[in-house]
Amino acid sequence: MLNNIYNIFFIPEIFLACSSFVCLLFGLFLKKNAFRQTSNLAVFVLLLTILLVYNDSESNFANYKSLFSHSSFINFFKILALLGSIASIIISKDYFLGIKLKNFEIPVLFLFSTLGMMLMIASNNLMSMYLAIELQSLSLYVAAAIKRDSISSAESGVKYFILGALSSGILLYGFSLIYGFSGSMNFDDISFYLSKYDNLNLGLIFGLVFVMVGLAFKVSAVPFHMWTPDVYEGAPNSITGFFAIVPKIAAVALIYRFCLVPFENFYLEWSQIILFLSIASMFLGAIAAIAQSNIKRLLAYSSIGHIGYILIALVAANDDGIKAASIYMFSYMIMNVAIFAILLSLKVKNEYLINISDLKGLSKSNPIVSLSISIIMLSMAGIPPFIGFFGKFYVFIAAIEQELYVLSVLGVLASVISAFYYLRIIKIMYFDESKSEGIINFKISFQSKIILFLSLFLIICFIFYPSLLINISASLTI
C-alpha cells in the first residue's frame, strides 16, 4: 500500500530512474574524473536497486497493475539484468579509460538502458512493453555509437538504430493488430479475451507473427540476427560486452512472458515460430561462428547459438522450461561476464585484442588467463563438469518432458558443431606455436579481478553446490 508518498521512491524502477538523473547531474557538475566517479556511483545505485528488487513486495505495484506485473520470474530476471549491468560497468571501466573514452554519459546510458530492461521484464501491457523496449534500445543505440570519431562505432550505431527502428515498427504494428482484435492492451485482459476462443482469428495471428518478429530481433534469433555480428564488431569492446551480457536477459524474459501470459492457450500458434527460430539460431550460430577470425563476431554468433537453446526451453513451455531458461540465462550471463572481463584486459601490442589468432602463445605467457579462457570456452560448449553443461542439461530435460525428441537431438547435434569453434580457441592458445612471445599483456584492475574470479568460481563450482540456484529457479512462476 502506498500510504506514504515517500514509499514511491522505494519502488525499484522509480528509484533507478531518479538515481539515473542524479548520476547524470553528478557527472555533469564534476570537474575531473567524471567518468570514474559516475561509474562508481552507477554501480552503487544498481546495488541498491538489487536490494530494493529483492525486498520488493507486491503491494508496491498495486497502482501499476495494468501496466506492470510482479512475479518471482520477473524479479529473478530483473536481478540478473542488474547483476549483469553491474558486472559490465565494472569490467569496462578500465577499458574506457584505456581508450580515452571518458564520457561520463556511458554509465548513465547503461543505467537508463537497465531501467528500460527492468520495465521490459515487468511489463504487463503492450504499451508499457513498447515504451520500455524503446527506452532500452535508444540508450543502446547511443552507446553503440559513443565513440564518435570512430567510423566503425558510428556505423554500428546507425546500423543498430535503423534495424532496431524497423523492428520496433513491426512490433508496434503487431501490437496494434492485437489491440484491434482483442480490444485490450493488458496481457491479462488479452488472455481472458482469448480464452473464449478455440483458435485465433487471422488478425490476431498476424499480430502475433509481427510481434514475434520484433522480439526475435531483440533477442537476435535467426533469421533476424543480421545486426548482431556487425554491431558487436563495430561497437567499442566494452559496449559489446554490455550488449552480450545484459539486453539478452531482458529480451528473453520478455519473449517468455509474451508467449506464456497473453497467448498461453495458443501454444500451437506461437510454438511453431519459436521452434523454427530455435533450430535456425542453434545451427546458424554454430556454423557461422566457425569461419570467424574476430573474437567479437565469434561471440556474437555464439550468443545467437545460446539464444537457440533458450528458445528450446520456451518451446517446451512447462515449469521445467522456465526453470531451464533461468538456469541457462544465469550461466550465459556469468560465462559472458567472465570472457569479457578477460577480453577487456588483454592487450596485444598495446591494442585491445580483436583477432582470435593473436591469442597464440597465451598459454605460455599467461597460463592462468589461458586456463580461464579454456574453462569458459568448454563451459560454453556445454562440456561437463562446468555450469554451461547444466544449462543445456536442464533445457533438454524440459524439452524431453514435452516429448520434443527431434528438437533435442537437433540441439545436441548443434552443440557438437559449436564445440568446434570453442575448441579452436583453446587450440590457438595451447597447440599453436607462437614465434613472438611477450606481446600479449594482461592487466586487470582489482575490481574486475573480483568479478572475474567470482564468475569463474561459479562456472567451476556450480557442480558442487547446485541446489541454491536450482531451488530458486524451480520456484519461479511466470
Place this chain on the structure above:
Amino acid sequence: MIDWPLVSVIIFLPLIGALIILFIKEDELTSINIKWAALLTTLGTFILSLILWLQFDYSNPSYQYEEKFRWFDDFNFFYHVGVDGISLFMILLSTFLTPLCILASWNNIKKRVKEYMLSFLFLETVMIGMFASIDILLFYIFFEAVLIPMYLIIGIWGGNRRIYASFKFFLYTLLGSVLMLIAIIVMYRNTSSMSIEFLQGNYFSYNTQLFLWLAFFASFAVKIPMWPFHTWLPDAHVEAPTAGSVILAGVLLKMGGYGFIRFSLGMLPEATEFFIPLIMTLSIVAIVYTSLVALAQTDIKKLIAYSSVAHMGIVTIGIFLVNQQGLEGAMMQMISHGLVSAALFLCVGVIYDRMHTREIEFYGGLVQRMPLYATVFMIFMLGSVGLPGTSGFIGEFLVIVGAFKVSSYVVIGAAFGIILSAIYMLYLYKRIIFGTITNNKLADILDINTREKIILIPLAISVILLGIFPNLFLDPMRLSLELIITNYEIANAK
C-alpha cells in the same frame, strides 16, 4: 569392511594431487618435483585401489563400498559411487596404468610438464569416477569430462598432425556421447530414477528400448571403437604421445565395453536381443577388416592401433553373446588388452624415444643390440596374439567357447581374426627385432634402462599372471556378470 569413503578417496586423490601441483611453480629445477608429486599421487591411488580388491566380497554380486549423497534437490540425481565385480578391474586397470604413464613420460616430456601432469591426474580422476559411478548422470559427467584432458594431451604433446587428431577425437566422441545424454534424460523421465543399479532390469517399452539402445550404441560404438566408427582411433593413437596412447588404448576404449555391459545389456535387454545380429556382423567385419588393414601398416603405432580395433571386436562379440563364457571372456579380453596394448605402446615409445621414428622399415635386428627389449616385447606380442599362458589367450578362448553355443559363423569369423592377428604381430616382430642390423643409425642403440624396466616388467608379470591364474580375476566378477545375464534372460523370456 572399511568404514571410510574409500571409493571417493580413490576418485579424488589424483585431483588433490593435481591441486597441489597447481601451486608448484614450474621451472627447470622444480619440474622434477612436479613429476614426483604426480608419481606419488598415482602410486598412492594404486595402492588404495589394491585395498579395494583385497577387501572385495566375492560372494556379493551387487555394488560394494557404496556411498550415496543427495546432490540435486529437484530430481533424483545422487552422488552415488561404488564398485562391483565389473568395475573393480576397470578401476584397477586405470590406477595401474596411470603411474606407468607418468613414469613413461618422465624424460620425453620436456615442455609444459606441469600442465601435462595436471592433465593426467585429472584424467585419472574422471576415469576412475566414471567406472565407479552408480548414477547415470554422474557417469555421463565423467564420461564427457574425459575428453578435456585427452584433447589437451593429444593436442599439446602430440605429433605432427596432432591438431587434426585431437579435434577428430574430441568431436567424434562428443557426437556419440551427446546422444547418450538425451537417452539418459528419456530414461529418467520414464522411471524417475538415475540409479544404474535400479535401472538394471527391463523398464522400457520395446520401441523406447530400440531408440535408447541406438543412442547408447552411438556413444559406446564410437568409444570402443567398432567398425565403421573407428576412424578417429588410428589418428588419435598415432599422434598422441606414448603415455596418451597407453591410456587411450588401456582404459578409454574399455569405457565403451563397460558401457555396453552396463547399459545395453543391463538396461535394454529386449533391444539388445534385437540388435545382436548387427553387433555380430560389425564385430566380425571389424576383426577381419582391421586385421587386414593392420597387416598393411608401415607405422608401428598405427599397426597396434588397428590391432586394438580388432581385439575390441572380440570384446563386443563376447559381450553380445550374453552367456557366462562370452561375458567373462570379454572382460578378460578387455583387461588383457588394457595391459598388452598399453605395454606395446610403451615398447614403441622406448624405441621412439631413441630414434624418433615409428617407421617399421627403419628398424630391424634390434635383438642384436637390445636383447632385454626383445624379450619383453615378445611377451607382449605373444599376449596380443593370444598364446596360451598369456592373458590374451584366456579372453579369446572364453569368447570362442561362448560363441560355439550361439553360432558357428561367429566362431569362424573370430577365429579367422585371431589367425590374422598372429600373422601381423609376428610379421611386425620379425621385421623389427629379428635379423641383422641393416640401418647404421641403430648401431649404438641402447637397451632398456632401469626406468623402462620398472615400467615394463610389472606389465609383463601381470600379463603372465593373468594367463596362468585367470581365476584371480574371474572370481570377483563372476557373480556380477551372472546377475546381468539372469536379468537379461528373464527379460527376454517373457
